[in-house]
Amino acid sequence: MLILKILWKNAFRNKLRTSLTLLGITIAILAFGLLRTVISAWYAGVEASSATRLVTRNSTSIIFSLPLSYKNRISQTSGVKTVSYGTWFGGVYIEEKNFFPNFSVEPQTFLDLYPEFLVSPNEKEAFLRDRKGFVAGRKLVEKYGWKIGDIVTLKGTIFLGDWDFVLRAIYRGRDKTTDESQFLFHWEYLNETLKKRNPYHPWVDQVGYYMIGVTRPEVGSAVAAAIDGAFKNSFAETLTETEKAFQQGFVAMSGAIITAIQLVSMVVIVIILAVVANTMAMTTRERMGEYAVLKTLGFGRKHIAGLIFGESFVITMLGCGLGIAATFPAAQVFTHTLGTYFPIFRVEPKTVYLDLAAGFVVGGCAGIIPAIRAIQIRIADGLRRIG
Amino acid sequence: MAIPISYNLRNLWTRRLTTSLTVSGMALVVFVFAAILMLANGLQKTLVETGSYDNVVLLRKGASTEVVSGVGKQQASIVETQPEIAIGQQGQRLLSKELVVLVNLTKKGSGTPSNVTIRGIDPQSHPLRPQVKLVEGRLPRWGSSEVMVGSSLVRRFNGANLNETLCCGMRDWKIVGIFDAGNSGFSSEIWGDGDQLMQAFRRPAYSSVIFRLRDPSEFETVKSRLESDPRLTLEAKRETRYYAEQSEMMAKFLRILGISLTIIFSLGAIIGAMVTMYSAVANRTAEIGTLRALGFQRRSILVAFLLESLFLGLMGGCIGLFFASFMQWITISTVNFQTFSELAFNFSLTLDIVYRGLAFSLIMGFVGGILPAIRASRMKIVDALRAT
Numbered sequence: 001m002l003i004l005k006i007l008w009k010n011a012f013r014n015k016l017r018t019s020l021t022l023l024g025i026t027i028a029i030l031a032f033g034l035l036r037t038v039i040s041a042w043y044a045g046v047e048a049s050s051a052t053r054l055v056t057r058n059s060t061s062i063i064f065s066l067p068l069s070y071k072n073r074i075s076q077t078s079g080v081k082t083v084s085y086g087t088w089f090g091g092v093y094i095e096e097k098n099f100f101p102n103f104s105v106e107p108q109t110f111l112d113l114y115p116e117f118l119v120s121p122n123e124k125e126a127f128l129r130d131r132k133g134f135v136a137g138r139k140l141v142e143k144y145g146w147k148i149g150d151i152v153t154l155k156g157t158i159f160l161g162d163w164d165f166v167l168r169a170i171y172r173g174r175d176k177t178t179d180e181s182q183f184l185f186h187w188e189y190l191n192e193t194l195k196k197r198n199p200y201h202p203w204v205d206q207v208g209y210y211m212i213g214v215t216r217p218e219v220g221s222a223v224a225a226a227i228d229g230a231f232k233n234s235f236a237e238t239l240t241e242t243e244k245a246f247q248q249g250f251v252a253m254s255g256a257i258i259t260a261i262q263l264v265s266m267v268v269i270v271i272i273l274a275v276v277a278n279t280m281a282m283t284t285r286e287r288m289g290e291y292a293v294l295k296t297l298g299f300g301r302k303h304i305a306g307l308i309f310g311e312s313f314v315i316t317m318l319g320c321g322l323g324i325a326a327t328f329p330a331a332q333v334f335t336h337t338l339g340t341y342f343p344i345f346r347v348e349p350k351t352v353y354l355d356l357a358a359g360f361v362v363g364g365c366a367g368i369i370p371a372i373r374a375i376q377i378r379i380a381d382g383l384r385r386i387g
Numbered sequence: 388m389a390i391p392i393s394y395n396l397r398n399l400w401t402r403r404l405t406t407s408l409t410v411s412g413m414a415l416v417v418f419v420f421a422a423i424l425m426l427a428n429g430l431q432k433t434l435v436e437t438g439s440y441d442n443v444v445l446l447r448k449g450a451s452t453e454v455v456s457g458v459g460k461q462q463a464s465i466v467e468t469q470p471e472i473a474i475g476q477q478g479q480r481l482l483s484k485e486l487v488v489l490v491n492l493t494k495k496g497s498g499t500p501s502n503v504t505i506r507g508i509d510p511q512s513h514p515l516r517p518q519v520k521l522v523e524g525r526l527p528r529w530g531s532s533e534v535m536v537g538s539s540l541v542r543r544f545n546g547a548n549l550n551e552t553l554c555c556g557m558r559d560w561k562i563v564g565i566f567d568a569g570n571s572g573f574s575s576e577i578w579g580d581g582d583q584l585m586q587a588f589r590r591p592a593y594s595s596v597i598f599r600l601r602d603p604s605e606f607e608t609v610k611s612r613l614e615s616d617p618r619l620t621l622e623a624k625r626e627t628r629y630y631a632e633q634s635e636m637m638a639k640f641l642r643i644l645g646i647s648l649t650i651i652f653s654l655g656a657i658i659g660a661m662v663t664m665y666s667a668v669a670n671r672t673a674e675i676g677t678l679r680a681l682g683f684q685r686r687s688i689l690v691a692f693l694l695e696s697l698f699l700g701l702m703g704g705c706i707g708l709f710f711a712s713f714m715q716w717i718t719i720s721t722v723n724f725q726t727f728s729e730l731a732f733n734f735s736l737t738l739d740i741v742y743r744g745l746a747f748s749l750i751m752g753f754v755g756g757i758l759p760a761i762r763a764s765r766m767k768i769v770d771a772l773r774a775t
Contacts, residue, residue, distance in 0.1 A: 014666075017666060024654070028655050031651045031652070035648075060555045061488075061502055063454060090455070157449055157450065160448070202591065249500060252497070252499040252500075253502070253721070255497065256719050256721035260426075268648075268655070272655055274408045274409070274659060275658060278405050278409055278659055278663060281404045281405050282405055285402075286666075369404065
């Protein structure tokens with residue numbers, strides 16, 4: 001206990017310097033935590049995916065469609081429980097910056113396949129009955145102030161024109177990782193409208209992807225191979241992968257940016273290491289006389305090194321704690337302002353551990369050079385030295 | 388009278404460890420600042436160089452990129468009759484009808500699949516894009532399943548070398564040539580015969596129509612005529628603007644990320660400078676008293692300490708920029724969110740970024756040094772001399 005008291009007193013001997021350093025560490029840990037949370041927000045889709053779901057798409061690339069007729073062949077594959085399908089709609093609500101994901105899906109099977117989208121039975125009934133109806137996530141509805149029964153118009157970028165939809169149901173996420181900002185409507189509505197406009201439209205009776213529920217996670221790879229085999233050498237060859245791999249494919253596309261953010265989050269730690277090391281260097285420089293006195297009294301290297309490292313840890317850990325405490329409210333603010341880019345922005349426990357680890361590394365490294373200097377100085381030199 | 392600069396430099400040298408730690412903190416901040424600006428700049432440069440001012444791109448109304456656009460054959464022929472289109476050397480109209488689709492290729496190294504643009508061209512595409520030059524092999528023959536590949540793709544993707552085949556659309560496409568299009572986005576594309584690709588991918592319509600204006604100033608005339616034609620559902624843009632718009636979102640993302648990061652990081656570095664300067668002042672109290680007693684004025688003391696801090700900043704700035712300039716050899720390849728396809732671009736350093744980096748480092752030095760310098764200049768001579 002006494003040791004802690006000495007370390008504490010030592011750390012705050014120069015109040016101005018220590019509080020500046022503390023502020024620096026707090027900011028750095030805050031920045032580090034937020035950057036790490038940005039990275040985990042990127043992976044939110046991967047985290048939320050289920051092991052019992054597969055996604056089948058055109059093997060050429062995601063912009064090509066698959067015929068609706070594949071549905072029956074897929075459902076015949078052994079191990080397949082439910083088959084749902086959908087098409088990325090890419091509609092714009094009023095302005096392009098109001099981005100949210102909007103898909104057309106086969107509603108009944110979709111809701112069966114995604115039990116984490118919770119919809120009350122009445123609303124679900126109303127949504128299934130109304131072909132122009134749509135279901136939207138809680139966050140999305142709150143953001144735009146929609147109410148059940150409202151008509152919402154999206155401007156199509158892939159499928160031209162203005163499309164009217166009626167809000168029939170609002171879904172909630174069962175888990176914290178569920179994206180509550182999606183907009184889902186009937187695939188039939190899209191298909192019928194396209195057919196009416198132009199029976200030869202390339203997307204008539206075509207879907208963007210199939211979502212497949214399998215009976216057990218273990219059969220996933222066998223089912224995927226069976227489906228891809230069934231459509232080999234057809235015009236639209238398929239590529240089936242687990243939902244996780246599918247989502248990871250999207251994340252991997254912006255891999256360079258994620259790597260950059262990871263690097264930058266390391267840089268902030270190095271910057272703060274320089275600041276703390278500087279503080280410790282100056283502290284020990286000023287106290288060389290004291291260390292010489294301690295040496296004269298018979299305290300060994302261990303004690304002196306312990307004093308310096310201890311002080312370094314007291315300062316970094318304190319700053320680290322403040323930084324972690326500040327991360328949570330800051331993440332809240334982020335969710336508000338950047339909700340359109342990152343629907344899930346949550347500080348994970350892993351991030352807090354990384355924060356602590358970073359603080360520990362900084363505390364340790366910052367003490368090395370000053371401790372070596374303090375140990376190596378000869379008593380006479382230390383006593384003679386001023387400032 | 389001013390205090391000699393050598394006094395400051397020697398002080399920095401005496402406290403080598405502290406000086407180098409402070410400088411390295413600042414150098415890192417300037418490095419990040421410059422690197423992110425270079426990245427945003429490189430991205431924009433790539434996309435702006437892709438377009439040419441005389442060329443007009445026609446896309447379906449409401450489509451922001453070629454991938455989601457569609458131009459019917461009939462509409463394309465109507466565009467072809469416009470009088471403003473330039474005439475080439477053989478008397479042909481400089482207009483090309485192109486198809487753009489995305490296919491998956493796997494990246495070298497990581498092995499992850501990514502979207503690559505295949506552009507179906509017609510004979511006029513070459514005169515419209517003079518920056519595209521064949522570097523290896525030969526041009527694909529018309530009416531055959533042959534393609535040529537951009538040089539950035541060859542370096543970054545598996546199976547994109549000469550004489551290899553790509554298979555998609557139930558056909559094998561033989562790579563017979565490699566082309567280089569400088570820094571432009573075409574270097575990340577695959578080019579083949581448009582009619583063949585349309586057959587293979589069952590596309591009834593072109594993605595875009597591009598033509599050269601016979602006189603660049605006639606853009607507005609032809610734009611308003613085409614856009615008001617009831618037979619057409621097209622939108623005309625200058626090619627330069629079309630490509631600049633494609634880089635907007637990503638460049639904005641990089642800038643916002645970069646600026647918010649550097650602001651946070653610079654706080655750290657400023658604090659580092661402050662810690663250094665405050666202790667420099669505290670340690671030299673007696674020295675300051677002596678200087679004052681010798682007749683140096685308060686202002687000279689202020690300037691001296693401020694200069695010391697500005698030196699720290701300047702050193703940090705120069706070191707940071709020195710290392711950032713090596714980033715120019717690195718090429719980043721990532722998916723552009725707006726077009727959903729792979730694009731390679733470089734970090735590009737301009738004089739403007741150098742100035743900004745240096746200005747930024749001096750600002751950090753100034754902000755970090757001003758408070759300690761004021762404290763130093765305010766000391767009373769007697770108190771300062773008495774301090775040990």
